[in-house]
Amino acid sequence: MSYLLLGLSFPLLLGGAVLFTNAVEWLGHELRLGQGAVGSILAAVGTALPESLIPVVALVGGAQGSGDVAVGAIIGAPFLLATIALALVGASAFFFRERRPHGVRIEADLTTIRRDLLVFLVLFVVAVALGLGAPEPLQLAGAVALVLAYAAYAYRTVRAPTVVAEEHALDALYVDTTRHDPPNRLQVVGQLVLGLGLIVGGAHLFVEEVLHVAARAGIAPLVLSLVLAPFATELPEKANSFLWMRRGKDTLALGNVTGAMVFQSTLPVAFGLAFTDWKLGTPSLLAGALGLAGAVLAYVVIARRRFGALSILAWTALYAAFVVYVAFAG
Numbered sequence: 001m002s003y004l005l006l007g008l009s010f011p012l013l014l015g016g017a018v019l020f021t022n023a024v025e026w027l028g029h030e031l032r033l034g035q036g037a038v039g040s041i042l043a044a045v046g047t048a049l050p051e052s053l054i055p056v057v058a059l060v061g062g063a064q065g066s067g068d069v070a071v072g073a074i075i076g077a078p079f080l081l082a083t084i085a086l087a088l089v090g091a092s093a094f095f096f097r098e099r100r101p102h103g104v105r106i107e108a109d110l111t112t113i114r115r116d117l118l119v120f121l122v123l124f125v126v127a128v129a130l131g132l133g134a135p136e137p138l139q140l141a142g143a144v145a146l147v148l149a150y151a152a153y154a155y156r157t158v159r160a161p162t163v164v165a166e167e168h169a170l171d172a173l174y175v176d177t178t179r180h181d182p183p184n185r186l187q188v189v190g191q192l193v194l195g196l197g198l199i200v201g202g203a204h205l206f207v208e209e210v211l212h213v214a215a216r217a218g219i220a221p222l223v224l225s226l227v228l229a230p231f232a233t234e235l236p237e238k239a240n241s242f243l244w245m246r247r248g249k250d251t252l253a254l255g256n257v258t259g260a261m262v263f264q265s266t267l268p269v270a271f272g273l274a275f276t277d278w279k280l281g282t283p284s285l286l287a288g289a290l291g292l293a294g295a296v297l298a299y300v301v302i303a304r305r306r307f308g309a310l311s312i313l314a315w316t317a318l319y320a321a322f323v324v325y326v327a328f329a330g
Contacts, residue, residue: 002216006209006228009202016198019174023191026173026183052077052268053203054229059275067276069210071284072225074272078124078264079287080230080319082294085241085257087315090307092245092253101248106305108250112157116258117299119153121292124265128288130273131280143273150266157259223283223326254302261295286325290318 055070097103123146130142175191176183210228214221244253272278280288294315301311 002209002212005205006213009206009209012198012202012205014202016195016200016202018195019191020195020199022171022174023188023195025171026188027192030185030188052264053200054206054225055268055271055276056203068220068222069225069229070276071272071278071280072222073229074264074268075280075284075287075291076226076230077268078120078261079226079291079294079322081257081261081264082120082291082298083315083319083322086294086298087312087319089241089245089253089257090301090312090315092242093250093307094309094312096246100246104307106250106254106302106307107248108254110302110305112251113254113258113302114299115156116255116262117295117302119149120258120261120265121295121299123149123262123269124288124292124295127265127269127273128280128285128292131278131284131288133279139273139278143270146266146270146273150263153262153266220283222281223329226283226287227323227326258298283326283329287322290322294318 054073059067059070093100093104093106101107126142127146130139134142173183173187173191175194176187206229210221210224213219214224217224241253241256244250244256297311297314297318301307
């Protein structure tokens with residue numbers, strides 16, 4: 001039964017994030033935010049909610065091993081985004097190169113994307129370094145600094161001049177039954193709340209059942225959480241970015257992933273620093289190092305403005321290396 005309930009938590013998380021992200025795009029349009037802000041802030045934060053709420057729900061529940069689940073979800077999310085998620089974004093551009101107006105060439109707000117990657121690299125290095133045995137006062141100071149850093153990043157992104165998404169480019173709001181006219185604000189907010197409710201319910205179910213499954217399978221909750229939590233909860237980033245790349249919306253596609261990387265390296269980490277025993281073991285440190293390597297590779301690819309087969313394989317290999325480690329070390 002635990003395996004069945006764990007599997008049920010995935011569609012709850014995914015369905016909630018899809019509803020939330022769709023509503024967030026409409027909210028961004030109504031607020032007249034640019035594509036960079038919608039992709040790197042609203043869509044990224046919206047689709048990052050499932051994995052961000054998992055550590056909160058885990059620690060609130062207080063079950064034995066919940067701290068490990070929380071740390072695994074916090075470290076695992078940026079690791080997966082910087083490896084397999086970027087590989088799938090590149091693969092979608094490569095696969096749909098004949099129908100994309102610019103083929104495998106990247107046509108995006110490169111200033112925003114490059115800034116996202118640089119901010120992630122700096123802040124995630126800080127996050128990992130603080131897990132090497134930093135004293136508690138330093139960890140708390142780091143938590144405050146990460147929150148302030150994300151606030152400054154969000155402010156700069158929203159204020160940056162960029163192109164506002166046109167209404168016809170948006171998918172219809174799912175709860176809007178009258179598709180011939182734009183949805184009203186109440187419908188947008190209602191779908192936001194519904195999506196958030198599904199995410200919270202899915203996160204609660206995931207935490208409970210991943211602890212049961214780990215105990216039955218003899219696997220450390222940290223390791224299982226590092227692999228399963230981000231893979232299940234990052235599906236929205238991968239799905240949205242895949243579709244956006246196919247349509248040639250490179251700024252939204254890449255910003256959705258790189259913006260989520262920045263978010264995941266700040267607010268969830270700050271939560272972990274403040275409320276968990278933030279001492280990272282070998283699995284977490286390896287995931288962190290591989291995530292940083294994936295981000296460096298992404299910066300090189302963005303600078304060249306072109307996806308290539310080797311970069312896609314390299315991102316995939318970084319993720320596969322961790323899975324192999326888990327298989328043999330577990």
